[in-house]
Amino acid sequence: MEALSTEHYNVIRSIREHLQACILGKTDEIDMMLTALLAGGHVLLEDVPGTGKTVLVKALARTIQGQFRRIQCNPDLLPTDITGVSIYHPKQEAFIFRPGPVMTNILLADEINRATTKTQSALLESMEERSMTVDGESYELPVPFLLFATQNPIDFEGTYSLPEAQLDRFMIKLGLGYPDAASELRMLQSQQSVHPLEGVEAVTGTQQIREIQERVKQVHMDEAVADYLVNIIRSTRDHASVLLGASPRATIALFQAAKAYAAIKERNYVIPDDIKSLVPYVLGHRILLHTEARINGATVDSVLKGILEQVRVPVRLER
Structure with a gap:
């Protein structure tokens, strides 16, 4: 199978422009x-309320004509509220499975850190296996399936920290942050008559997204670039300030993300700059620092920046 075609690049560009x-x-x-x-x-979206996280996820679902479901996480939320439940029907004398919101293409779990750890763990199987098990029966999730989870970084009351095992299953962690002055002014002008979502149109369908996902796997990564990627990962494990370095799952996530990022830049090959751009988003939430290092002012961002400066960048690649 060949890498992406001009048509695929046009679809990606159009989705990007709509967002x-x-x-x-x-x-x-x-x-x-x-x-x-x-x-x-x-994706784990960590940011203060009102920065557009929900709007952006909804817009993405609309551009690919994907099913969109939303869970408002709170301490009362049960695992079955996510996965679904089997209900007994007397007339049929059988249990009928009623799927929960996880049976969708794009699932938004709002304020995931407000759900209990038991409920959070209900998402682990769906995130990793793309399936869920209810009453001993396994159900495949739609393809594509993506979980976008949000959490508020400044609200501590009534929250439960995500365990490292679950954090490691998020490929990317990011925050939108506040817009700059010019963008905020344009936002006011653009919303005088319509909501931003009203201008978002379907660009493609889930079938073509599945095809693009398969084609992305064919994006070329030179052996020297792959070696560069592995050296970055291994440097996180050997760093004096790091208590817990990036896992092998992080290696695979960075490898897959680099190919997708190259496709967004309309290339059928990965370059070192792709990996550099991705490292803060893919590795930042997977690394824990020693307490002493944090007391001395070290941060995950500063450690990763130092690693990127130290690891030798390959200069000659085969395409």
Whole structure:
């Protein structure tokens, strides 16, 4: 199978343009969301309320004509509220499965850190296996399936920290942040008559997204670039300030994300700059620092920046 065609690049470009028109001034963040879509990964959106997280996820679902479901997480939420439940029907004398909101293409779990750890764990199987098990029966999820989870970084009361095992299953973690002054002014002008979502149109369908996801796997990564990627991962494990380095799952996630990111840039090969752009988003939430290092002012971002400066970049690649 060949890598992406001109038609595929046109679809990706069109989705990107629709999202950029919906949320102004967030080009890099939109590229990361598209990277997750094309690589089949999940996204953790950590930011304060009101920055456009929900609108952006809804817009993405609309552009690909995908099913969209939303869960408002809270301490009362049960695992079956996510996966679904089997209900006994007397007339049929049988249990009938009623699927939960997880049976969709794009699932938005709002304020995931407000759900209990038991409920959070209900998402683990769907995130990793693309399936769910209810009453001993396994059910395949639609393809594509992406989980976008949001959490508020400043609200501590009534929240449950995501365990490392679940954080590791998110391919990308990002925050939208506040818009700059020019973008915020344009936002006011654009919303005088219509909501941004009203201008978002379907660009493609889920069938073509599945095809693009398969083609992305054929994007070429030179052996030297792959070696560069592995050296970055291994450096996180050997760093003096790092308590827990990036896992082998992180290696695979960065590998898949780099291919998708190259496709967004309309290339059929990966370059070192693709990996550099992705490292903060793919590895930042997977690394834990020693307490002493944090006390001395070290941050995950500063550690990753230092690693990128130290690892030798390959200069000659085969395409």
